[in-house]
Amino acid sequence: xxxxxxxxxxxxxxxxxxxxxxxxxxxxxxxxxxxxxxxxxxxxxxxxxxxxxxxxxxxxxxxxxxxxxxxxxxxxxxxxxxxxxxxxxxxxxxxxxxxxxxxxxxxxxxxxxxxxxxxxxxxxxxxxxxxxxxxxxxxxxxxxxxxxxxxxxxxxxxxxxxxxxxxxxxxxxxxxxxxxxxxxxxxxxxxxxxxxxxxxxxxxxxxxxxxxx
Numbered sequence: 001x002x003x004x005x006x007x008x009x010x011x012x013x014x015x016x017x018x019x020x021x022x023x024x025x026x027x028x029x030x031x032x033x034x035x036x037x038x039x040x041x042x043x044x045x046x047x048x049x050x051x052x053x054x055x056x057x058x059x060x061x062x063x064x065x066x067x068x069x070x071x072x073x074x075x076x077x078x079x080x081x082x083x084x085x086x087x088x089x090x091x092x093x094x095x096x097x098x099x100x101x102x103x104x105x106x107x108x109x110x111x112x113x114x115x116x117x118x119x120x121x122x123x124x125x126x127x128x129x130x131x132x133x134x135x136x137x138x139x140x141x142x143x144x145x146x147x148x149x150x151x152x153x154x155x156x157x158x159x160x161x162x163x164x165x166x167x168x169x170x171x172x173x174x175x176x177x178x179x180x181x182x183x184x185x186x187x188x189x190x191x192x193x194x195x196x197x198x199x200x201x202x203x204x205x206x207x208x209x210x211x212x213x
Contacts, residue, residue, distance in 0.1 A: 005032065008055055009109070012080040015125035022123060026053075031110040041083075041100040048089035048096055050110040054079050057106035061085060062179065063098050072148075072182030074098060075140055084137045087130050090116055148182060154191050156181055161201070161210055168210040 006023050010016045016023050031050070035041070041059060042048070052059075059077040064070070077083055077100075089096050090113045111119075119126045147156050160181060164170050174192065178185045192208065195201045202209040 005109075009053070012055060013053065013129070015129040019125065022119075022125075026109065026111065026115075026119075029112060029115050031112075033106075033108055033110055035102050035106040035108060037102055037105050039102045039106075041102060042086070042096040042098075044096060044099055046096045048086050049113050051082055051086045051090060051113065051116050052106075052108040052110050054081055055107040055109060057108075058103040059083065059100055059106065060103045061098050061100045070182065070184065071179040072144075073180040074144070075137055076103065081133065082130075084130070084134050087116070087134075091120065153181070153183060153187060154194075157188065157191050158195075158200075158213060161208060162213055165208070165210055169207060170210075171207045173206055 005027060006020075009023060009026070016026075030053075035057075041052070044064070054077055056079055060073055061075050061077065061083060062071050062073045074085075083100060085096065085098055086100075088094075120130065147159075157177070160177065161170055164172070174188045175185045178188045181188070192201060192203055196203050200210070200212045202211055
């Protein structure tokens with residue numbers, strides 16, 4: 001079992017390849033955990049006592065309005081990744097500034113904050129991994145900010161449908177789309193109805209089929 005986990009980790013996290021001692025240390029001190037779909041990982045204001053290396057599944061990181069009536073997705077975390085906000089909280093000793101929830105069932109290896117700090121100090125490969133991921137997330141959040149500020153919602157919605165759909169079909173709810181885009185369900189529903197009237201999409205319960213784009 002330990003050898004299988006070591007193999008999975010080195011496949012998903014290339015910075016571990018060729019470093020058997022580091023893999024052994026992570027496996028010895030990390031906590032292998034399965035987390036159910038829909039389980040909160042962090043709420044805004046939580047202390048970050050661990051950081052997760054995602055082996056399987058997806059996590060959504062998002063911000064909520066003051067009273068929780070609206071949300072916007074900052075980014076998603078998948079296999080071979082970790083949460084850069086989580087890393088930042090541990091490195092800066094601050095509370096988690098957003099919310100994180102399991103989009104699917106998760107298979108993760110939780111590294112204690114103390115171990116993560118030690119590894120960041122001692123291991124160049126881990127520092128490179130974290131800073132590279134930070135750069136990617138910063139670029140993605142800047143793109144999100146540009147979209148929110150400068151692009152029309154109907155354009156953002158169409159781009160979202162194209163990106164998220166598989167074979168021109170997206171199975172989701174209007175509320176889930178609204179949460180990702182940082183708007184209201186009513187706005188999403190109105191825009192989708194308009195797109196349907198124009199023959200660009202076909203709507204059915206919890207699914208959207210792209211026809212023209």
